[in-house]
Amino acid sequence: xxxxxxxxxxxxxxxxxxxxxxxxxxxxxxxxxxxxxxxxxxxxxxxxxxxxxxxxxxxxxxxxxxxxxxxxxxxxxxxxxxxxxxxxxxxxxxxxxxxxxxxxxxxxxxxxxxxxxxxxxxxxxxxxxxxxxxxxxxxxxxxxxxxxxxxxxxxxxxxxxxxxxxxxxxxxxxxxxxxxxxxxxxxxxxxxxxxxxxxxxxxxxxxxxxxxxxxxxxxxxxxxxxxxxxxxxxxxxxxxxxxxxxxxxxxxxxxxxxxxxxxxx
Numbered sequence: 001x002x003x004x005x006x007x008x009x010x011x012x013x014x015x016x017x018x019x020x021x022x023x024x025x026x027x028x029x030x031x032x033x034x035x036x037x038x039x040x041x042x043x044x045x046x047x048x049x050x051x052x053x054x055x056x057x058x059x060x061x062x063x064x065x066x067x068x069x070x071x072x073x074x075x076x077x078x079x080x081x082x083x084x085x086x087x088x089x090x091x092x093x094x095x096x097x098x099x100x101x102x103x104x105x106x107x108x109x110x111x112x113x114x115x116x117x118x119x120x121x122x123x124x125x126x127x128x129x130x131x132x133x134x135x136x137x138x139x140x141x142x143x144x145x146x147x148x149x150x151x152x153x154x155x156x157x158x159x160x161x162x163x164x165x166x167x168x169x170x171x172x173x174x175x176x177x178x179x180x181x182x183x184x185x186x187x188x189x190x191x192x193x194x195x196x197x198x199x200x201x202x203x204x205x206x207x208x209x210x211x212x213x214x215x216x217x218x219x220x221x222x223x224x225x226x227x228x229x230x231x232x233x234x235x236x237x238x239x240x241x242x243x244x245x246x247x248x249x250x251x252x253x254x255x256x257x258x259x260x261x262x263x264x265x
Contacts, residue, residue, distance in 0.1 A: 001029065001137070004059030006052055006074060008034035008043065011091055012065035014117060015145075020046040022144035031055045035070075056082040061138060063089045063111075068261040071095055075103040082106065087138060093156050094254075094261035097129040102265060107131040109138055110153070112160050113145060115167045122146030123163035127153045157254050161247060169246065174200060 003025055005012045016032055019025050030047040033055045034040050040049045056062055056078035066074050071092055082088065088108045090100060100108055109132060112125040122145045128135055139148045151159045178192050185192070207217060222228040 001025065001141075002031070002058055002060045003029065003063070003141070004031035004033070004050075004055035004061070005047075005063045005065060006033050006055060006078075007063075007065035008032060008039050009065060011113065012063070013043075014113075015063060015065065016043060016047060018117065018120075018145050019141070024141075024144075031059055052078050053081040056086070059083065059086055061087045061089060061141070063091065065091045068092050068094050068257070069264065071261075072103060072264050075100065079104045087132065089138065092261070093125075093160055094258045095265065096258075096262065097153060099262055099265040101129070110156060111138075111142065112156065112164050113142075114163050117145035120144070120146055124148050125156055125159045125163060126150050127156055129153075157251065157258075160254070161250055165250060170200075 001024075003019060005016050008016070012032070012034075016030070020027075020030060027046055027048065031050050031054075032040060032043050032047045033050055033052045037049070043049060050058070052074060060083065062078070062082060064071065064074055071090065075088075082104065084106070086106065088100070088104060088106055090108065090110050091112070093110055093112050097108055097110070108129045110125075110127050114122040114124065116122050117124065124142050124146055126135075126139065126142065126148055127150065135150070139150070142148045149159070149163070174196055178189070178196055181187075181192050181196075182189055187195075203217065206212065207214075212220075218232055222232045
């Protein structure tokens with residue numbers, strides 16, 4: 001299998017190196033291109049640096065990792081050279097299959113990884129257009145960065161909130177908690193953060209390994225009339241409004257971003 005990656009930004013770079021590290025794709029079968037070729041010096045150790053057109057012609061799977069504003073230009077540039085049997089993979093969730101097909105009408109998928117791909121624990125979202133019959137090849141390839149979840153194209157937006165955006169949401173929530181804790185203790189900030197992060201990570205692992213629900217954990221820890229119960233009451237009474245507002249704002253922004261991206265097509 002020959003894999004090509006157009007765009008060597010944070011996501012393209014991460015995918016290239018993860019595919020190489022997995023050991024399934026040798027340098028002779030891994031291609032990369034970028035608008036600024038100077039950035040690809042380090043990539044020459046693991047991949048062949050080629051033009052967009054050469055990459056599209058040689059690859060069985062073509063990942064396009066560019067900004068929404070540049071996507072149409074890149075697709076237009078490779079439409080006449082792309083391997084007819086290749087799978088085109090867009091890492092831009094804002095542009096629909098319908099819009100992409102106006103430029104290149106081929107087998108197409110959309111992929112949305114998470115920041116946690118850097119440690120091999122991404123919940124990577126994927127969807128396919130109607131032309132794709134073999135979904136397993138791409139899914140198997142992406143397992144080197146974590147789990148793969150297939151969704152319908154219409155659900156990729158909310159899916160992104162739950163896995164791609166969620167590290168940012170989680171980090172901001174616990175940043176607030178840690179800063180609040182600082183005002184009530186002399187424990188150093190660094191230690192507070194480590195305590196909370198390790199407890200958060202262990203709680204997630206406990207729930208997954210023991211198949212526990214959030215309610216199960218609350219019940220186990222927050223005994224009736226106890227200290228933890230007082231805290232959980234505050235969360236359940238005060239946080240739902242914030243959570244609803246969070247999704248309202250992010251989904252509204254996603255809708256506007258999609259509208260602007262679609263206009264360019």
